[in-house]
Amino acid sequence: MCGIVGYVGDRPCRDLLIAGLEKLEYRGYDSAGVSVISDGEIDSVRAVGNLANLRAALAEHVSGNGGVAVAAPPATIGVAHTRWATHGRVTEENAHPHGDCEDKIHIVLNGIVENHAELRKELQAEGHEFSSETDAEIVSHLIERHYHGDLAEAVRGAFGELRGHYAFVAMHLDHGETLVAARKECPLIVGLGGEENFVASAIPAFLAETRRVLTIENGELVTVTPEGATITDAEGHPVSRQEDEVTWDEDAAEKGGYPTFMKKEIYEQADAVAETITDRLPGLDGVDLSGVALDDEFLRNAERLMIVACGTSYHAGLVGRYAIEQWARVPVGMDIASEYRYREPVSRPNDLVVGITQSGETADTLAAMRLARDGGSKVLAITNIMGSQATRDADAVLFTRAGLEIGVAATKTFVSQVAAMYLLALRIAELRGTLPPERISELIAEIKRLPSKIDETLANVDRRAAAIARSHKDQRFFLYLGRHIGLPICLEGALKLKEISYIPADAYAAGEMKHGPIALLDEDTPVVCVATDSPVLDKVLSNVEEVRARGADVIAVATEGSDRVAEVADQTLFVPRSDWMLQPILAILPLQLLAYYIARENGLNVDQPRNLAKTVTVE
């Protein structure tokens, strides 16, 4: 989730751009850069690390007399960027802005260009020379290819050739008062000032300067000058747009208008999953994990997978185990990392050990991964954080790319971990030929539909989850019951409730009820049941009947149209139909919201629950 900001107007722009980037820091980044036009040239400075490093690089650039424009106030047009690396390592060369061959066009981009590899080949064949490993640099060269004197037309031409989800801003040395930006899925907002205008990936970037905004919609381009902004569709037809006034304060703006980071992150889950899957599912015929450095031969022949993780990441691993065993027919062992590291696990050279850790810094998971590696196994890290310890300790890394998670309770990182596990499972199935190609295509098509189904689910269940939370906020104990893929979702739902509302909760395999826990039930115990469509639904429904016989109140998560569940449950939260193995990504959403609203009803700070902090836990 990179941050972009552009300015064109009558004020010196360097500090405005850096101030804009500062407001986007919450999105997470590993490098940053800024380019301005001044004195007839484009002056650009980039730095790895945080904005303090960029400021230091700018200062050095000025004192070393390396540049005029970035240092000198006269520059009144520029673009700036915070990069969260996806394609290419964290280096100064890969930081944005990126230029074309003649260094006349500079762009900053947020998102992913899916067809970058083929476009790069084409452009190289035409003689374009690239200076970074990024997908984003393609865009400046494509604009160069289409440029015949009109920047907006060139950007439109380039836009027509790009696939993926992204937003970018371009400027050209010969057009010192024009920025042209384009949006495909990723957000893009224009901030309207007096004799100046901004364009950015999020409102906080310019909120200190103006509250008048134009939202650019998917598939639109915008030309921004000091006088105003002109929006067109992808064919160049003008589009009119009503200007909006932002009423939030700056704190709320950082939260995207949501009351808390946790709520914002719950609502970022469609984007998070889209980032995890998009370029790895280029078509319908297979999974592209070429960026992951896992040898195909090894994946084909690995005798066993072993998943180690903690907390929410462990629950994502549990879902992954069902997918890997069912689709790829490889035995999968699972262990909580803090258990694995203190027993004497048997790790063998033909084992693939998968360490799942969103932070990449959890001590137990790191120790478990090291132990496995010392035992001769290959280690794959599934993590969200570039440059984290897990990325350095593992043989291969699969990044979840969920964006920075600020709320302490893991939400969007969970769904992107589950999505990453689906990719891994399908890739192994593909290599081993354990699923017919039509089934692989069917599953890929369904996985690609998950982001829009996530949005649909949230829109459908939010108010209902809030209402259920209101009626259950004083309850002293919750029991969660599920089977098969429903079980990890129950474990995760119960963890969310405990973590942010401090209400005791337990999660059980529904088939275990009769072995003791049923004694806990009476009319004061709400039972949350994951009862989405699956081959074990009948069994789950029998368990629901058992629970109801003891007077307990049943809150069920069910697949849309599943009237059988609605008939036996007291309250039902429906999620859209999908392949049943993919339901966990949808079924967790109402449970996150339920936990969230119960905590809020009790007046709790869900972003920073007591005794917890989203900090590094390296010993």
Ligand code: F6R
């Ligand atoms: C729960 C939560 C924790 C983490 C766990 C592992 O909401 O955030 O349970 O999942 O501490 O952290 P990572 O994934 O960073 O290793």
